[in-house]
Amino acid sequence: xxxxxxxxxxxxxxxxxxxxxxxxxxxxxxxxxxKLPHRQNQIRYLGEVVAPVxxxxxxxxxxxxxxxxxxxxxxxxxxxxxxxIKAEELGVPLKTCYINCRxxxxxxxxxxxxxxxxxxxxxxxxxxxxxxxxxxxxxxxSAGILFLPVLDEIDALVKTRGDILLYELTRINEALHSSKxxxxxxxxxxxxxxxxxxxxxxxxxxxxxxxxxxxxxELRDILWERARSAFFDDMVLDGAVSLCAALAAAEHGDARRxxxxxxxxxxxxxxxxxxxxxxxxxxxxxxxxxxDRVMEVVENLPAHSKLVLFSVFLLSRAKISLAITGDxxxxxxxLCGESGFAPLTxxxxxxxxxxxxxxxLLNARVASLGRYGRTKKIRLGVARSLLRDAFxxxxxxxxxIRYAPKCLTEIARG
DNA sequence: TGTCCACTGGAACGTACGGCTT
DNA sequence: AAGCCGTACGTTCCAGTGGACA
Numbered sequence: 001x002x003x004x005x006x007x008x009x010x011x012x013x014x015x016x017x018x019x020x021x022x023x024x025x026x027x028x029x030x031x032x033x034x035k036l037p038h039r040q041n042q043i044r045y046l047g048e049v050v051a052p053v054x055x056x057x058x059x060x061x062x063x064x065x066x067x068x069x070x071x072x073x074x075x076x077x078x079x080x081x082x083x084x085i086k087a088e089e090l091g092v093p094l095k096t097c098y099i100n101c102r103x104x105x106x107x108x109x110x111x112x113x114x115x116x117x118x119x120x121x122x123x124x125x126x127x128x129x130x131x132x133x134x135x136x137x138x139x140x141x142s143a144g145i146l147f148l149p150v151l152d153e154i155d156a157l158v159k160t161r162g163d164i165l166l167y168e169l170t171r172i173n174e175a176l177h178s179s180k181x182x183x184x185x186x187x188x189x190x191x192x193x194x195x196x197x198x199x200x201x202x203x204x205x206x207x208x209x210x211x212x213x214x215x216x217x218e219l220r221d222i223l224w225e226r227a228r229s230a231f232f233d234d235m236v237l238d239g240a241v242s243l244c245a246a247l248a249a250a251e252h253g254d255a256r257r258x259x260x261x262x263x264x265x266x267x268x269x270x271x272x273x274x275x276x277x278x279x280x281x282x283x284x285x286x287x288x289x290x291x292d293r294v295m296e297v298v299e300n301l302p303a304h305s306k307l308v309l310f311s312v313f314l315l316s317r318a319k320i321s322l323a324i325t326g327d328x329x330x331x332x333x334x335l336c337g338e339s340g341f342a343p344l345t346x347x348x349x350x351x352x353x354x355x356x357x358x359x360x361l362l363n364a365r366v367a368s369l370g371r372y373g374r375t376k377k378i379r380l381g382v383a384r385s386l387l388r389d390a391f392x393x394x395x396x397x398x399x400x401i402r403y404a405p406k407c408l409t410e411i412a413r414g
Numbered sequence: 415t416g417t418c419c420a421c422t423g424g425a426a427c428g429t430a431c432g433g434c435t436t
Numbered sequence: 437a438a439g440c441c442g443t444a445c446g447t448t449c450c451a452g453t454g455g456a457c458a
Contacts (some may be wrong), residue, residue, distance in 0.1 A: 131441090345447060348445085349448095366453095
């Protein structure tokens, strides 16, 4: 069968097959629904805190924390959208903006996003942070507005280099005459507060809201709320929804995870022409999501990180499931030779191992082997077969997939 | 009980780069 | 064009360390 008729078949089957979704966009986690179940308290409280804005007064700075998928972002966007509408009715010059600090990446880029929110143009790079801040302050003052920026994943701002920007931001009102600003900070790292300058902390958390993780029952409600609009009637079995909720609840009550599971399960069911989404589809969705995640993360890894991961992969294949830094470095150097890279130092490789640990591709823990020194015990953080797929998809590493490192025998002998 | 291994991880520094201001 | 500036990525140096072993 040629390619065109294959595609025709695919399309035909899709069009003729049972239709389960009426609007799958509703299951995406950036979709902000009208109803946010089990967050009424937070919505009411946040509303009370920001309400003074409607009388052109500055509201308190707010600090919000809770793990991923606990509805922080959705609640804030929901409340601010409503607030903006009300402010417009009343003629209050309110300006809000939403910045994800981790996605922005650096202090500079966060500042430049703040600037663009109040229509101050700054170059991508080249200016000193202090200079950009001065322009921001000047621009804000001359705009004569109430400014309500949301800084999501605010911890990313502090971990990189101190909290100077936050300190300046929390004090900005002292320098403003005709504008007022309040900051809404969001963090999913509870230890964040420990790193913070106490002055910044007390100023930032004039009001504090905590988002507890959802439990399985709450997740079920959330899923049903969305599933009712996303799927046609009776196209999802209760068991499937409950399983999504249970799996996500086991993983710190992440609603995003639950929604992803349900959406992907629905896609799988629809593709195979099933009459409804059942538990088996959810199980398969779980595998699919993990597979796609690993493929994507590995694909976007820098070359040296890939080689380090590949070294652990080779060791694991040789039945050495717990490797130490020195062994990995030896294999890594050999692989560099094979693929024409100049090897990095062991110090650097040690950092790369830590980075791979953070994203979950490796598990590393420091272990002391007494006489035999102190090192890290490192093992794969995901299934070897998954990694194999990812490496085969990589042009450079596919060639090495069957490679047997020369130093392996010595390492195995220990 | 002291020694000593094989590192760890912090800190300072170097280099390349893009892009601003003057 | 020169002088800065921030960022990314890396190196070099080195003090610190948990626990097996003599």
